[in-house]
Amino acid sequence: MxxxxxxxxxxxxxxxxxxxxxxxGPRGAFAQDGQTLRFALSAFPPNFxxxxxxxxxxxxxxxxxxxxxxxxxxxxxxxxxxxxxxxxxxxxxxxxxxxxxxxxxxxxxxxxxxxxxxxxxxxxxxxxxxxxxxxxxxxxxxxxxxxxxxxxxxxxxxxxxxxxxxxxxxxxxxxxxxxRIGAGPFTLEEIDRGVSISLKAYDGYYKDGLPKVAGIEAIVYADENLRVAALEAGDVDLAEYVPWQAMAQVEENDALKLDVVDGPFMYLTFNASRPPFDNPLVRRAAAHAIKREDIVAAAFYERGGSLEHLPIAEQSEFYNPEFSNAWNYDPEKAQELLTEAGYPDGFTCTMLSTAQYGMHQSTAEVCQAYLSMIGINVQLDLPEWSSRVQKGNEGQYDLAIMGTTADNNDPDGLVNVVDGSLPASFVRSFGMPTPEITELFARGRASFDSAERKEIYRELERVAIETAPIVGLAWRAQGYGMQANVNGFSNLPGQLTFYSGITMEDTFFG
Structure with a gap:
């Protein structure tokens, strides 16, 4: 009972x-505005x-x-x-x-x-x-x-x-x-590979009166400065990934609006299929070597915060304050861990990131600088995004910079970032079994009792702090910019920000 x-x-x-x-009710009129929404896309999809x-x-x-x-x-x-x-x-x-x-x-x-x-x-x-x-x-x-x-x-x-x-x-x-056949609000009409994707409103969509625009023209602006310039010039109506250095100027422009939330996070992943990052002591050394305030300043222009534990937000009922500074900046401890692991003089390794997103490159550069101070000589690999995804999936790196959100605001939403029993993916460490964590995730998702789940996830975070399947670096703000006459679009809260495209069915001009 x-x-x-x-x-x-x-x-x-x-x-x-x-x-x-x-x-x-039956479907009524669609595309109420009769206009096409021009959307600035940060990258062309590697595939569909x-x-x-x-x-x-x-x-x-x-x-x-x-x-x-x-x-x-x-x-x-x-x-x-x-x-x-x-x-x-x-x-x-x-x-x-x-x-x-x-x-x-x-x-x-x-x-x-x-x-x-x-x-x-x-x-x-x-x-x-x-x-x-x-x-x-x-x-x-x-x-x-x-x-x-x-x-x-x-x-x-x-x-x-x-x-x-x-x-x-x-x-x-x-x-x-x-x-190309889906059940969503828009149908895929035309692809200009690497340049744009054209979509048309589907007149058989199951939500009465939606979508509210006749179509969407998704135009790729891989350069973040050009993406902002296109928004300011009125060449696009809505833009994702407003860079942090440009958020203030978008906010101050009366012709534009900025919708920004906190939720995504930056972190390190590791290739644990070979030395030296197969050793949790080396991974923990990296965790304690990096001063995260400098990442927040350099990559996010202070629009973020340090992350020295698993990415569970302080506002969450599952937040564990005893772990809040578990991976704190402590270069002496980092050096001790390296020595204990058998690398007193450090080593040379490759860090995978990307130059396509400035915050990824800036985060990598800060990490590179701090790791060098404990003897880890990092060579940066900065391909464009699709190559970065492929290299991450195939384990072509020693350690890597990654940024994402959890699947949702429940701790189980971290399973795809932390659980090493899942198939290889660029979003988590490569070749790293996590048997204790895998078992704790299974227990957590099987329980309907909130108090029991809190204890399970507290133990899971304790194990993660010790084994470092990932290393948290920084929280970051995530912003969409739009023309002042664009309405109905919403940047979803917290970890759900990357789901915000769901609201394009409600977006309209007015």
Whole structure:
């Protein structure tokens, strides 16, 4: 009885169904403005594979074309998309009820599409972002076209959130994973590789009256200064990744608006498949060698903060103050750890970052300078973003600079950054098993009791501090700039900022 009450309480407090957010009625007029939104994209997507993690710019394009079972609203709360409701039944299985929706070819979205998507993503040969999590779904039942029942061996309190991520859209059964056919608000019309992506409003979208613009022209401005110049000149209506040095000038321009939130973070990843970073003492030495205030100043113009622990925000109920300075700047301790690890004179290594995003390069340069002070001679590798992603996936580095957010504001949202049991990905360390952490994540996601979860994640952070599967460096602000007449777009709160493309369906001129 106690477990049942805990489960129901958990559902009521954190994962309420989307009944109040249902999109009712037949589709009405779309593209109310009749205009095309010009969006400054920071990078051309390395590919259009729906389930692969290839960065935020690619994720934004996915959010225009595709939809998952769930998503997040501007308030940061989980909401229904292709699913109009979801709940755990008395046997612990998650049951999703689908709404009436169609693919871009006009055919209906069905439970069979969802079941096929889950099977494809869970296939270990697929290298999908959610492969590790969806492999925990042991079977999927489709009693009718609108019902999907997901069965797991153990209770999974966090399962609905897996289906809200922009790398976890539902695809039509049998379509290739880079298909242009989605169920989102826009259809992909034209690609000018490396230059722009043109999308057109889908007149069969399941939300009445949306999208509010006739189309989106996503134009690549890889140079952040040119991206700001295009915004100031009126050549684009909306721009992602406003660089930190330009945020004040955008705020002070009466013709523009800046929507900025804190949430993303910068961190170090390591290639643990070979020395020297296979040794946790060396990883901890790197953690204590770096003065993070200098990263915040150099890379983010003071729009951020030091991060000396796992990226769990101070405002979170899961924040552990005893770990707040666990990886503090302490060069003497760093030198002692290097000596203990067998490297008293240091060593030479390669640090992977990218020159495409100034904050990545600046963070790398600060780290390079401080690591040299304890005898670690760092050579920087700064390719463009798509090459940086590939090198990260393949382990072509010794240590690397990375910046991202957690999947959501729950500690389980860090699983893709920290859990070494998942397939290789540029967002986490390469070749680094994390058995204790993997087991603690499993315990945390199985519990519906908040107090129990807090204790589990406290122990997980303690283990992470000791083993350093990643090393936190800095929190950072994340900003979108837009013309003053652009409305409806919202930069989602905290760790959800990279989901903000979901609100382009609501964006309009006025």
């Amino acid at each position: 106690t477990n049942e009450l805990n489960r129901r309480g958990f559902l009521a407090s954190t994962m309420a169904t989307a009944g109040g957010l249902a999109f009712l 594979e729906a389930w692969t993690s290839t960065g935020t710019a690619a994720g934004t394009i996915k959010l225009l074309m595709h939809r998952g079972l769930l998503s997040y609203g501007p308030d940061g709360m989980l909401r229904g998309e292709l699913a109009e409701s979801w709940e755990a039944d008395d046997e612990g299985a998650w049951v999703f009820k689908l709404r009436d929706a169609t693919w871009h070819d006009g055919s209906p979205v069905t439970a069979e599409d969802v079941a096929w998507t889950i099977a494809e993503v869970a296939n270990p040969d697929n290298a999908a972002f959610r492969q590790g999590q969806l492999s925990l779904i042991t079977s999927v039942e489709t009693p009718d076209d609108k019902t999907v029942r997901m069965i797991t061996d153990e209770p999974l309190a966090v399962l609905p959130g897996w289906f809200a991520h922009y790398h976890m859209p539902i695809l039509k059964k049998g379509e290739p994973k880079d298909t």
